[in-house]
Amino acid sequence: MLVSIVYDSGYGHTARVAEAVAQGARESGVAEVVLMPVGEGAVDWQVLEDSDAIVFGSPTYNGMISARLKQFFEDSTKPAWMPQKWRNKIAAGFTNSGAQHGDKLNALVSMALFAAQHGMIWVGLDLMPGNSNSTGSTEDLNRLGSWLGVMTQANTDEAPEIAPPGSDLRTAQYFGRRVADTAHRFQPA
Secondary structure, eight states: OEEEEEEOOSSSHHHHHHHHHHHHHHHTSSOEEEEEEGGGTOOOHHHHHHOSEEEEEEEOBTTBOOHHHHHIIIIISHHHHTTTTTTTOEEEEEEEESSSSTTHHHHHHHHHHHHHHTTOEEOOOOOOOSSOSTTOOTTSTTTTOOSSSEEEEOOTTSOTTTOSOHHHHHHHHHHHHHHHHHHHHTSOO
16 A cells, blocks of 8 residues: 655755654555655656555645645646546645644645545544643643644744654654555455
């Protein structure tokens, strides 16, 4: 089974999240994973067509996905959209920003809507929000409380080697396993 992760990363933080999602998908034991950064011209259309799941990732800039991922969505996917080549593939998404919230939900909604227009089946995050009571901590999984996909936060003055924090990366890793396991469940018997 094949999981592709199509993402953009402006400063390296979102790439780090993509790698955590990939690690989790590999740990599922059922998936091969391909990382495709859109900004580097690394999109392999045949691999995407052969993928069982496609995970989209982007930094959130001004409450929206990056211009490069938007360009990929709008300009590049028409050959897949017209014949519905991605219909019934599993889809999911993640985003990172410098702010705790930063209107990341809008970025995930944009990805989910794009997937819906391609006839894809969206997988969300099935974790209760972490750090949401007096016994919680910033080390909890899903500390930013998202269900539509993974939200991570990286301080703007910290390098990708330091941020996002470990709890966000562990959440992304968990999400990668969830996506791979869900795609595996949809495989024909």
